[in-house]
Amino acid sequence: EDIDLIEVIDMVINKVKIKANQKGIDVVFNSPSHGALINADGQRMEQIFTNLLENATRYTEQGTIQVTIINELQGIKISIVDTGIGIAEEDLPYLFDRFYRVDKSRSRSNGGTGLGLSIVKKLVEIHDGTIEVQSTLGKGTTFILYFPIDLNE
Ligand code: ATP
Ligand code: MG
Numbered sequence: 001e002d003i004d005l006i007e008v009i010d011m012v013i014n015k016v017k018i019k020a021n022q023k024g025i026d027v028v029f030n031s032p033s034h035g036a037l038i039n040a041d042g043q044r045m046e047q048i049f050t051n052l053l054e055n056a057t058r059y060t061e062q063g064t065i066q067v068t069i070i071n072e073l074q075g076i077k078i079s080i081v082d083t084g085i086g087i088a089e090e091d092l093p094y095l096f097d098r099f100y101r102v103d104k105s106r107s108r109s110n111g112g113t114g115l116g117l118s119i120v121k122k123l124v125e126i127h128d129g130t131i132e133v134q135s136t137l138g139k140g141t142t143f144i145l146y147f148p149i150d151l152n153e
Helices: 005-022 042-058 104-109 116-126
Strands: 002-004 025-030 037-039 063-071 075-082 130-136 140-148
Touching: 002 005, 005 025, 005 042, 005 063, 005 075, 042 063, 042 075, 042 116, 042 140, 116 130
Parallel strands: 025 063
Antiparallel strands: 002 037, 063 075, 075 140, 130 140
């Protein structure tokens, strides 16, 4: 079933915005004006972006979270850029592993179980998508997702 990713992400942003704004973080949404249609499970898409945006809010102390959707020729690209605490290079290879948390003591005070990103990755793969992460410690983190569009539908 075709869903509009803009609607899904807009809804998720409205959910996390309250907490983000309380922390003084701005959430910016850049989306195409003609919709971003994809054949996908709306609830699973919501779960993916809820996880990523809750992480961005939890692991950012100040600045902005910027979400951008770009319609490409054969798919949809979504980036989530935060100005948070960042992730050390040595931790990046394990980030999508179950129960992996970068700083156990810090993370404990921040809540969470360490399951979020492993579930996100599974849900992305169910939709034949990809997810990549780039990060600089102390500067921020970027997640880039790509979902191919089935042109034969
Ligand atoms: P859960 O999502 O299960 O509540 P969690 O947020 O700790 O718990 P994941 O979402 O899997 O678990 O993330 C794993 C770890 O990756 C986190 O504990 C955190 O250390 C790090 N991390 C995830 N997203 C970010 C981010 N945007 N900025 C900095 N660190 C992050
Ligand atoms: Mg999480």
